Amino acid sequence: MTAACDANGLLSLEVAKQRLDNLVSLPNAFIEIALGEAVGRVLATPVNSPINVPGFDNSAMDGYAVRATDVVSGASLRLIGKALAGQPSDLCVSAGECIRITTGAKMPAGADAVVMQEQAARTGESVQFQQAATAGQFVRRAGDDISCGQVVLPAGHKLSAIDIGLLTSIGIETVTVWRTPTVALFSTGDELRLPGQSLPDGCIYDTNRPALRALLQQAGFEVLDLGLIADDPAAIRNALLRADADADVIITSGGVSVGEADFVGQILAELGDIDSWKLAIKPGKPMLFGRLPQSLFFGLPGNPVSAMVTFYQLVLPSLRRMSGQQQQLPMRLKATASAGLKKQPGRTDFQRGICTQDPNGEWQVTALPNQSSGVLSSISRANCFIVLERERGNVAAGETVWIEPFDAYLRAI
Ligand SMILES: Nc1nc2c(c(=O)[nH]1)N[C@H]1C(S)=C(S)[C@@H](COP(=O)(O)OP(=O)(O)OC[C@H]3O[C@@H](n4cnc5c(N)ncnc54)[C@H](O)[C@@H]3O)O[C@H]1N2
Numbered sequence: 056m057t058a059a060c061d062a063n064g065l066l067s068l069e070v071a072k073q074r075l076d077n078l079v080s081l082p083n084a085f086i087e088i089a090l091g092e093a094v095g096r097v098l099a100t101p102v103n104s105p106i107n108v109p110g111f112d113n114s115a116m117d118g119y120a121v122r123a124t125d126v127v128s129g130a131s132l133r134l135i136g137k138a139l140a141g142q143p144s145d146l147c148v149s150a151g152e153c154i155r156i157t158t159g160a161k162m163p164a165g166a167d168a169v170v171m172q173e174q175a176a177r178t179g180e181s182v183q184f185q186q187a188a189t190a191g192q193f194v195r196r197a198g199d200d201i202s203c204g205q206v207v208l209p210a211g212h213k214l215s216a217i218d219i220g221l222l223t224s225i226g227i228e229t230v231t232v233w234r235t236p237t238v239a240l241f242s243t244g245d246e247l248r249l250p251g252q253s254l255p256d257g258c259i260y261d262t263n264r265p266a267l268r269a270l271l272q273q274a275g276f277e278v279l280d281l282g283l284i285a286d287d288p289a290a291i292r293n294a295l296l297r298a299d300a301d302a303d304v305i306i307t308s309g310g311v312s313v314g315e316a317d318f319v320g321q322i323l324a325e326l327g328d329i330d331s332w333k334l335a336i337k338p339g340k341p342m343l344f345g346r347l348p349q350s351l352f353f354g355l356p357g358n359p360v361s362a363m364v365t366f367y368q369l370v371l372p373s374l375r376r377m378s379g380q381q382q383q384l385p386m387r388l389k390a391t392a393s394a395g396l397k398k399q400p401g402r403t404d405f406q407r408g409i410c411t412q413d414p415n416g417e418w419q420v421t422a423l424p425n426q427s428s429g430v431l432s433s434i435s436r437a438n439c440f441i442v443l444e445r446e447r448g449n450v451a452a453g454e455t456v457w458i459e460p461f462d463a464y465l466r467a468i
């Protein structure tokens with residue numbers, strides 16, 4: 056037990072996160088890739104804009120480019136030409152004149168405003184305006200969106216689909232991104248089988264590894280799936296050595312509590328450093344964290360919900376840090392508990408809940424009825440975690456609680 060633990064040897068989530076932040080190193084290798092391949096990758100260097108966006112003053116409407124002082128209600132101006140998107144006019148608008156203009160077309164010299172065509176009537180070469188114009192109306196100024204030299208996206212930013220468009224708007228062809236960590240996965244446990252195999256009495260399907268693999272792939276990590284490894288010291292040693300050689304991080308689930316067949320912990324202790332943590336969170340109490348010669352090791356609890364919660368709360372932020380990604384705090388909202396919640400003081404609960412917004416915009420939340428850490432359907436049906444503080448006891452209906460809504464990552468939306 057370390058000084059950071061309470062009388063029961065439990066380590067708070069905050070301290071565990073802090074320890075991981077200190078132990079998990081930032082990436083040191085980067086590559087240059089085509090922008091079209093870069094969605095989901097993390098920028099290793101900031102992107103500065105080489106140009107203004109827009110690059111020139113242009114019209115926000117289809118209508119007429121005018122000198123605002125000429126346009127009073129009922130004024131008529133002489134139409135002298137047209138400016139189209141991609142086909143600027145080289146004419147200059149002088150007093151009493153206007154130019155037909157389309158959305159995105161460069162503002163002609165002399166004009167300082169655009170009147171939309173719905174507020175004008177054209178008869179031959181004459182255009183009559185219904186109301187007065189003000190200088191600058193419907194004009195998009197050069198550099199309004201992005202100015203030349205500006206940092207458009209900082210280092211550590213994970214590129215979204217929209218960012219691909221944004222960087223294209225400044226003419227970027229390639230970006231420098233951090234190398235993505237490779238994560239090795241395997242499961243151990245005599246009771247585990249694969250779909251397609253027979254399921255003898257007492258056995259279950261290995262669900263944690265496929266779920267973790269999908270979560271990792273969805274987050275953009277390379278996965279080295281080593282499959283099911285028999286509960287046999289030589290097989291486990293081989294798997295760990297291979298994973299250490301080929302991956303940056305190794306994740307296993309199961310065998311981290313006080314059970315008998317825990318070879319993983321013993322072999323890890325021979326190969327590197329290993330810490331056994333008892334986290335003050337529910338579910339997800341037991342967890343191993345270790346350092347092998349070339350990789351980091353996370354041993355998640357076997358109960359499926361516990362494995363998902365520890366992955367989401369602790370492993371994923373560490374992987375993001377290793378990817379060079381800026382820290383992002385989980386979004387937490389206040390909600391009213393629609394019914395009472397059972398809670399024992401001592402561990403921070405991540406109960407699986409369903410949150411809804413009432414017509415006033417207030418959040419209400421109910422917990423899924425079965426909160427056992429073995430019931431994976433509870434997290435599949437949930438759309439949020441109900442986060443109940445460590446020392447809190449039972450929650451009465453109507454009390455306020457924190458919720459962490461699942462994002463598209465934990466639940467397709
Ligand atoms: N005497 C105690 N027993 C347990 C304690 C404790 O403190 N004292 N802690 C409980 C808690 S909390 C958890 S969580 C589990 C963690 O156990 P392990 O990580 O050692 O996991 P196993 O014993 O191997 O398995 C637990 C459970 O999960 C199933 N499992 C394992 N791997 C998978 C997988 N890949 N896919 C699906 N399901 C898996 C396994 O069959 C067990 O049912 O320990 C409690 N016990």
Ligand code: MOO
Binds near residue numbers: 339361362
């Ligand atoms: O903490 Mo265990 O992870 O509750 O089921």
